Amino acid sequence: MFSHLRKPNFEHFQQTLFNKTNDYIPLIELGIHPDMRKAIMGKPVTNVKDEIAFMRSLGYDFIKVQPGIHIETNRSIAKNANVATDRSWSSEHDGVVTDWESFEKYNWAKISDLDYSRLEEAGKLIPDDMGIVGQYGDIYTTVWEMMGFENFSMKMYEDPELIKAMFDKIGGLVMSMFETMASMDHVKVLWYSDDIAYSSGLMVSPDFVREYLFPYLKRIGELAKKRNIPFIYHSDGVLYDVMPYLIDDIGITSLHPVEPLSMDMAELKDRVGDKLCLCGGIDVDQLCRATPDEIRVLTRKFIEIARGRGGWCAGSSNSIPEYVKTENYLAMIETVLKEGNW
Amino acid sequence: MTILESIKHCVVQGHIDTTSKFPKNMDGQKGVRELTQQAITEGINVEDILTQGLIPAMTIVGQHYENNEIFVPEMLFSAKAMKSGLELIKPFLLEGSDLILGKVIIGTVQGDLHDIGKNLVCMMLEGAGFEIEDLGINIPAPKFLEAAKNNPEALIGISALLTVTMKNMKGVIELLRANDLNNKVFIGGASVTPAFAKEIGAEGYAKNANQAVKEAKRFLEIEA
Numbered sequence: 001m002f003s004h005l006r007k008p009n010f011e012h013f014q015q016t017l018f019n020k021t022n023d024y025i026p027l028i029e030l031g032i033h034p035d036m037r038k039a040i041m042g043k044p045v046t047n048v049k050d051e052i053a054f055m056r057s058l059g060y061d062f063i064k065v066q067p068g069i070h071i072e073t074n075r076s077i078a079k080n081a082n083v084a085t086d087r088s089w090s091s092e093h094d095g096v097v098t099d100w101e102s103f104e105k106y107n108w109a110k111i112s113d114l115d116y117s118r119l120e121e122a123g124k125l126i127p128d129d130m131g132i133v134g135q136y137g138d139i140y141t142t143v144w145e146m147m148g149f150e151n152f153s154m155k156m157y158e159d160p161e162l163i164k165a166m167f168d169k170i171g172g173l174v175m176s177m178f179e180t181m182a183s184m185d186h187v188k189v190l191w192y193s194d195d196i197a198y199s200s201g202l203m204v205s206p207d208f209v210r211e212y213l214f215p216y217l218k219r220i221g222e223l224a225k226k227r228n229i230p231f232i233y234h235s236d237g238v239l240y241d242v243m244p245y246l247i248d249d250i251g252i253t254s255l256h257p258v259e260p261l262s263m264d265m266a267e268l269k270d271r272v273g274d275k276l277c278l279c280g281g282i283d284v285d286q287l288c289r290a291t292p293d294e295i296r297v298l299t300r301k302f303i304e305i306a307r308g309r310g311g312w313c314a315g316s317s318n319s320i321p322e323y324v325k326t327e328n329y330l331a332m333i334e335t336v337l338k339e340g341n342w
Numbered sequence: 343m344t345i346l347e348s349i350k351h352c353v354v355q356g357h358i359d360t361t362s363k364f365p366k367n368m369d370g371q372k373g374v375r376e377l378t379q380q381a382i383t384e385g386i387n388v389e390d391i392l393t394q395g396l397i398p399a400m401t402i403v404g405q406h407y408e409n410n411e412i413f414v415p416e417m418l419f420s421a422k423a424m425k426s427g428l429e430l431i432k433p434f435l436l437e438g439s440d441l442i443l444g445k446v447i448i449g450t451v452q453g454d455l456h457d458i459g460k461n462l463v464c465m466m467l468e469g470a471g472f473e474i475e476d477l478g479i480n481i482p483a484p485k486f487l488e489a490a491k492n493n494p495e496a497l498i499g500i501s502a503l504l505t506v507t508m509k510n511m512k513g514v515i516e517l518l519r520a521n522d523l524n525n526k527v528f529i530g531g532a533s534v535t536p537a538f539a540k541e542i543g544a545e546g547y548a549k550n551a552n553q554a555v556k557e558a559k560r561f562l563e564i565e566a
Contacts, residue, residue, distance in 0.1 A: 154419075157366075158362075208413075285533055
């Protein structure tokens with residue numbers, strides 16, 4: 001597909017995430033929509049074998065795998081004429097758990113419900129030159145989605161014990177996932193994703209995230225450190241207010257996705273580039289609306305920021321939804337493969 | 343502290359009433375609801391309650407939010423506190439009173455169900471003295487048109503979170519203009535930029551709820 005396609009080198013990818021190499025720029029994505037995969041491969045990418053073939057064909061060094069679980073929130077569907085796929089979102093007002101009564105009645109998922117079969121299969125199929133990134137997240141997001149953001153905000157002050165109980169429930173499940181993933185030798189990167197910020201700042205106070213969410217992240221950081229594997233954290237938005245905690249207390253090695261409306265890649269690189277590998281950054285909006293040539297120019301700008309310093313994995317500033325132009329996504333990858341070497 | 347200063351203080355602090363546990367250090371104390379009722383009972387002019395208590399308080403709240411001194415939950419408490427006072431004085435405010443700065447029709451664009459940001463904008467605009475017609479979420483262009491036809495002077499705020507849904511904002515503006523409606527439109531949402539606003543012909547852009555108030559005032563040439 002690409003004239004400059006590289007042979008995967010997972011060790012190099014890992015070292016980049018540790019901010020230790022400076023040879024070339026690896027590729028990274030948190031998610032690539034099934035329709036995009038189908039458009040590129042000419043067939044649906046469904047099983048682990050297809051996933052490996054797909055990621056390899058685009059120049060990625062890894063596949064990302066999650067444990068299986070379903071947690072009911074309170075979702076509604078919106079139809080959108082611009083795309084074939086309907087989108088669903090949790091209610092931002094009402095949730096499935098709004099008080100102690102609904103908390104007690106809720107049919108909570110159990111640790112025994114967690115499904116690791118895909119991770120186990122990936123361990124058997126992954127070739128030596130690629131690796132597995134174990135990913136999950138959303139402790140904070142699941143709590144507010146289950147409660148509805150407005151109710152969650154009120155209960156934060158009116159009934160902090162309920163908030164604590166919610167974090168204990170969801171955090172317990174998610175921690176169990178990371179403990180299991182960290183115990184699997186073939187999982188060689190941990191990736192926790194949970195949006196805590198907007199483009200203008202944190203959604204909730206730094207004190208709140210430090211008290212309720214960060215203890216879990218710290219435990220994941222300890223798991224990664226014990227295994228000596230990278231720990232990527234994903235959150236949209238401006239994270240400067242909590243950056244010292246993420247780096248020093250929690251011990252993330254890599255930060256994703258560096259949205260351009262929130263944090264400027266060059267500035268972030270100057271501020272924390274010696275401590276963190278930065279991941280992503282290529283504006284999803286541009287990937288949707290620009291031309292392939294404009295995407296090449298944009299990607300070159302990022303390559304120049306990383307030139308001589310490394311510490312950047314190239315990718316979109318969030319993920320690749322189905323409404324990104326396929327030719328733009330491929331232009332971004334092609335530019336990195338062709339020009340992101342030194 | 344005068345009663346109007348107390349109302350203002352309580353709105354800034356987000357203290358709704360005696361039953362409200364927020365903020366902790368005001369637990370059990372009178373809040374905006376009781377103080378506003380007390381002010382009405384004492385015969386204080388409702389316009390003074392609005393212009394010296396509630397509105398300036400929300401201006402401060404907006405500044406605190408913009409400076410990242412408070413966050414969405416604390417802002418919600420302040421907005422609810424303000425609303426508890428506003429509801430009490432509303433029956434006393436005359437229809438068409440010049441204390442109402444103007445009307446804003448607002449909605450989240452079709453295909454998009456997000457509304458935390460939109461609701462914050464509504465609360466802040468209301469707190470600044472605007473009348474709000476909140477169309478809700480997932481609003482098709484013809485619904486904006488219908489509301490605009492009924493209110494040709496109203497400002498129109500459109501919200502979208504995603505790149506894919508913000509494209510639908512353009513359709514709303516095109517439909518308004520095709521029907522010779524010149525309502526000023528301002529847009530906002532996570533993916534929206536000033537450049538995009540310009541590109542689709544929106545007259546304004548707001549990065550956050552406080553900026554939305556500033557934009558609405560700018561349209562009406564009111565000092566922010």
